[in-house]
Amino acid sequence: MIPLQPSARKGYCPSREGVIELFSKILIANRGEIAVRIIRACREMGISTVAVYSQADKDALHVTMADESYCIGAPQVADSYLNMAAILEVAVVSGAQAIHPGYGLLSENAKFAALCRECNIEFIGPSAEMIERLGDKDEARKTMRAAGVPVTPGSDVIDDIDEARKKAKEIGFPLLVKARSGGGGRGIRRVDSIDEFDNAFLSAKAEAQSAFGDGAVYMEKYLYPVKHVEMQLLSDKYGNVVCLGERECSVQRKNQKLIEESPSPAITPEIRAKMMDAAAKAARAVGYENAGTVEFLLDKDKNFYFMEMNTRLQVEHAVTEMVVGIDIVQWQIRIASGAKLTITQDRVFIHGNAIECRINAEDVDNNFRPSCGTINFIHVPGGPCVRFDTAIYQDYSIPPYYDSMIGKLIVQARSRELAIRKMKMALSELTINGVKQNRDLHIDILSDPAFVSGEYTTGFMEERRIRLEKEKNKK
16 A cells, blocks of 8 residues: 655645644554545545554554554454553554544443543544443433433333332333443343343343443333434534434344445435434534434334434444435544534435445354355445445455454445345345355345335344244245
């Protein structure tokens, strides 16, 4: 990779009050496709990049693409990508002025954001206080309720099991016991009856304590059937908020998203306006800064309820970028640099439809077991409005230590029907040999009548599994 000349390194950003000088060097505290994505955004803006990597990632693409790269530890994330001291030491030594955390890992770690501030390094994201406040899902629910944002019926944090049992009966079954901290589907238990409650309550607390160091849980009414719809926001340091529309994220397996699309096939213009207004209210209620996502549940009667606010860049941000034509990562950097939003709500338009499929290295036929190994051949689909965000390449060896997602295939077309057709064509062209991956599963999902109709809900994957098992047993 040929580095840009130093004279081309200083970036500038127009604002309403003149020109804002951007950071000259940014450290990316992440790996894989998101690290590559951020490096590309920085290079377009004339910003130098610093990569950090584990011993297992010495041959990773982001290491080659960055202007500077530093090994920070052993393969395990605790020794490398979660090693705050090592990352901050590299930032100081390299002269990086800011750190972009990507998603996952340290992206929603309030302690890390606070340490960045102590080291006079800009954390590209909201403040430590904001991360902590919204990461506490119980506190976030209270804040949204006070701001007039619809919230799912439920309880505040409850520690005593007897009190929790009594409250559960008031809420009614089915319900969810949910961890106050963390995410990724951990610390969540569905309870269908009082007989199941004690075990679910205690196991959710134990998992939350183990995963997040916080065993506090609360309860929500389990709404079903529902759609999972999220609103993408950008907010600057001056109180300006713009909503970039919604993403439908209802195709999930074990609370992990598989396919996202925008716009949602379930959202009318009237509902969209109400949800966008609620999302903007949520951001203004807490004085939010940078990119964020407000997640809602939409029931069959088109009522929507606040679920949580993600204080980071989302995996599926590319879906929004494809339909609105706005580079969210670049705007994250501009906002952190002190620039004012030059995007106004009346200038945000959704163009056509976009769909994203997460390509995971996993054995679908063997209970989705992660698949590692060396990629001996790869062919990436092309054509207008086809995008493949990835960090893999031919002869790259996928290490066993990290998340199984190896790429995101995104397409955009004039209509949802055409977008589905384009995605199926792109998936059929995508070839990755050497490891097992879930390409064929995506093709099957896109052909499923429930998905094609747009009426699918968060129960789609489980309902599909049960249906396929019944069909298999009949043979």
